[in-house]
Amino acid sequence: MKKITQIICFLLIAANVSAQQEKGIIGYSNWLNNWTEFKPHKVQYGDPNQILAGNISVNTKLLKKNVYVLQGNVYVTNNAVLTIEPGTLIIGDFESKGTLVVTKGAQLIADGLETDPIVFTSNRSVKKAGDWGGVVILGDAPINKLGNVGSYNLDLDPTLTNYGGNNAASNSGILRFVRIEFAGKKVKGVDTFNGLTIAGVGNKTILDNVMVSYSGGDSFAFFGGDVNANQFVSYKSINDDFKFTQGAQCRLFNSLAVRSSYLSSNKDGSRCMEVKSYEKKNETDFTKKGTQVVASNITMLNDSENIKADIQAGLVKEAVYVAENASVEMKRSVISGFNPAVLIDSKTEINDVNLKKIKFEEMFFNLCNGNIFTEYNSNNEDLENWYGNSLFFNVYSQSDNKETFVDIFNPKKPDFRLQLGKITASSGR
Structure with a gap:
């Protein structure tokens, strides 16, 4: 590895940052209560x-x-506004792969309440990941594809699925207190839908308190756009929990990803967070912004009761993958039970410039088989020493999940907040 000029002052935002600050998802009370559902298989819907x-x-x-x-592909077109009352139930049809697509210029106002969330779910008697399509929102905010236009095709109408433009402040509506369950159906020979696809969406769109559970594809996929996302929950996705690509500019705050060694795929490309600047180089306009994710107070965990055995069995991968030319800044977050915590693309040269684009500060790394590695590299000592510098305030632990989190195995109201005593864990690796 090339010698790194350790100019730490450029990588820290303030000198008074404290290792004692609260990490992972935060709140005086458990904000997951009332509107989430961690056992959707057992809920009897009308x-x-x-x-x-x-x-x-x-x-x-x-x-x-x-x-x-929701039967077949349903499109909100012609700049129309689809409003959904709090407490409304929408059932995705298995046979016709029910999918809701909000086209560019249209809006979805799905403004639920904490005590009365809006629910999208499956119509099968025995519900499984990938039963129906999902929810797709297309906007006219910038992306970095050539021509500033993308198309979310799969088996959708290509005349209605364009996204991208020049309006970073565009408004595609509101998603607040919404659950999306068992979406992500696979289209034969093409690809897999996601629970919620957000493509070219602008920052006037409100995205708060959205839970995607048991998605057959990614839970949340961001293709370009400029968005703020708060209190998102991804629960036991088959593929990625959070995927960012095509120049996405995203501020992700106070959000949760829970993976399972036995439900989530351990194939290449299945992680808590994947940050890429593009899908295909030859379709990318490199004069446009690359993907930049600023994530704070995120909790990512594998809820296995024997993580070390699952890692040895090859069932567990990295939590975060950072691809070439992408930028991620993660702070005050928890990564627990992965192999390793973070993996940096082998095409990324480890130097001053790139390390200023890949920041991990005030982190809590727990039960990970390595913390921050480069792909295909057997010797990651330099990276570990770099991010282990005391000025970053990253802390390390090997504590059981039951000791680390407040109450993650509560079947009705799990609490994934970090136990306060864990914040002062030893910085030794």
Whole structure:
């Protein structure tokens, strides 16, 4: 590795940062209470009495008193606004791969309440990951594909699935107190839908308190755009929990990813967080911004009760993957039970310039088989020493999950906040 000029002052935001600050998801109370559901398989939902199909081209409101079935590909078009009342249930149809697509210029106002969330789920009697399509929101904020235009095709109508533009402050609506369960159906020979796809979406869009559970694809996929995302929950996704690409500019705050050694795929490309600047180099405009993710107070954990055995069995991978030319700044976050915590693309040269783009500060690394590694590199001592410098205030532990978090195995109301005593863990690695 080339010699790194250790100019730490450029990598720290303030000299008064304290290793005692609260890490991982935060809140005086457990903000997961009331609106989340960690056992959606066991919930008995009502039978549908209304059908959603085809195009929604005029302003439309879905009412809590009804239960809707989403049949086939349903598009909100013509700059229309689809409003969903708090407490409304929308059931994705398995046979027709129900999918909701909010096209560029249209809006989705799904503004639920903590005590009355909006729920998208499956209509199968035995629900599984990938039962239906998912929710797709397309906007006109910048992306870094050539021509500033992308298309989210899969088996959707190509005339209705363009995204990207020049309006970073565009508004695609509101998603607040929303659950999306068992989405992410695979399209044969193409790809897999995600629970929530956010493509070219602008920063006037409100994205708060959204839970995606048991997604067959990624839970949350961000393709370009400029967004703030707060209190997102990804629970036992098959693929990535959070995927960022195509020049996405995202501020992610106070959010949670829970993986399982036995449910989540351990194949290449399945992680808590994947940060890429592009999918294909030959389709990328390098005069545009690369992907930049600023993430704070994030908790990423593998909820296995025997993480070390699962790591030895090859069931566990890295939590965060940072690809070439991408930028990630993660602070006050917890990564527990991975192999290793962070993996940096082998194409990324480890030098001053790149280390200023890949920041991990005030972190709590727990039960990880290595902390920050370069892909395919057997000797990561320099990187470990760099991020282990006391000025970064990263701390390290090998504590059991039961001792590390408040109450993660509570079947009804799990609490994934870090136990206060763990914040002062030893900085020895």
